[in-house]
Amino acid sequence: EADIYQTPRYLVIGTGKKITLECSQTMGHDKMYWYQQDPGMELHLIHYSYGVNSTEKGDLSSESTVSRIRTEHFPLTLESARPSHTSQYLCASSDQGRGEKLFFGSGTQLSVL
Amino acid sequence: QKEVEQNSGPLSVPEGAIASLNCTYSDRVSQSFFWYRQYSGKSPELIMSIYSNGDKEDGRFTAQLNKASQYVSLLIRDSQPSDSATYLCAVNPRMDSSYKLIFGSGTRLLVRP
Numbered sequence: 528e529a530d531i532y533q534t535p536r537y538l539v540i541g542t543g544k545k546i547t548l549e550c551s552q553t554m555g556h557d558k559m560y561w562y563q564q565d566p567g568m569e570l571h572l573i574h575y576s577y578g579v580n581s582t583e584k585g586d587l588s589s590e591s592t593v594s595r596i597r598t599e600h601f602p603l604t605l606e607s608a609r610p611s612h613t614s615q616y617l618c619a620s621s622d623q624g625r626g627e628k629l630f631f632g633s634g635t636q637l638s639v640l
Numbered sequence: 641q642k643e644v645e646q647n648s649g650p651l652s653v654p655e656g657a658i659a660s661l662n663c664t665y666s667d668r669v670s671q672s673f674f675w676y677r678q679y680s681g682k683s684p685e686l687i688m689s690i691y692s693n694g695d696k697e698d699g700r701f702t703a704q705l706n707k708a709s710q711y712v713s714l715l716i717r718d719s720q721p722s723d724s725a726t727y728l729c730a731v732n733p734r735m736d737s738s739y740k741l742i743f744g745s746g747t748r749l750l751v752r753p
Contacts, residue, residue: 560740567648569745570684570728585740617683629676629741631683 530554533618533632540608541640548603548635550618559601560629562617563587570617576601608639643667644731644744652750659716661747663729666710672732673705673712678746679725688714719751 531552540546552559557578562570572585576595590612591605601620605612618632645664653659661675672691676684690696690703690712702715712731716723726746733742 562743567745569642569644570743572740575740586742628686628689629684631685634683 531618531620531630531632533616533635535635536633537636537638539638539640542609544608546605546608546637548616548618548637550601550603550632551599552601552620552630552632553599554620554622554630555598556620556622556630557598558621559595560619560621561585561591561593561601561603562619563589564615564617564634566615574603608637610639613637613639642744643733643742644729646729646744646747648745649748650750651747652752653719654752655719655721657719659719659723659749659751661714661716661727661729661749662711663713663744664711665729665731665733665742667731667733668707668710670707670710670731670733673703674730674732674741675701675703675712675714676728676730676743677725678728684728716749719749721751721753724749724751
């Protein structure tokens, strides 16, 4: 079944640790996105990719980095986690064209102590 | 001023009533408008999209767009307790092929049995 997967679902980690949030989709979508969402707040785009080897920073400044080596895989990495990175991270993908429908993964709730 | 504004709510309506959710946006050249539903602890899912002025109906949902007044609304007829969720308005502010949605912070809807 075509879908978009995020792991881990929850992550509690200490300050200074390097972490990678995984995102994979089996729909063959070219466009992929990372959003950050705090409770009761809007989704903020932090990274996006329109295809392999194409990545751009989003509207919200983030200390994270991303890579897109394969169409289906779009991991997000924090080299040194800090408490200010505590948030919900949502990965999404969409097809080309008007790109109206974003498919979201289940999200990763990150807590940095 | 936020680019996409929504009343945070909660909007409380009795079961069977019509729920009306509103959204205003600041960029006049915006072309595409979307409503996403997000249940508590879950990821957003697309429920409606609208591109032209007027109404678009899909089952119990009607999206209304008024570009001159820069607002888009969502009507939910015969509201059910299962409609209780946060409804996110999203706008594509670009006329070109780049596609980065801007989300509002959402309106929380409570449907009372």
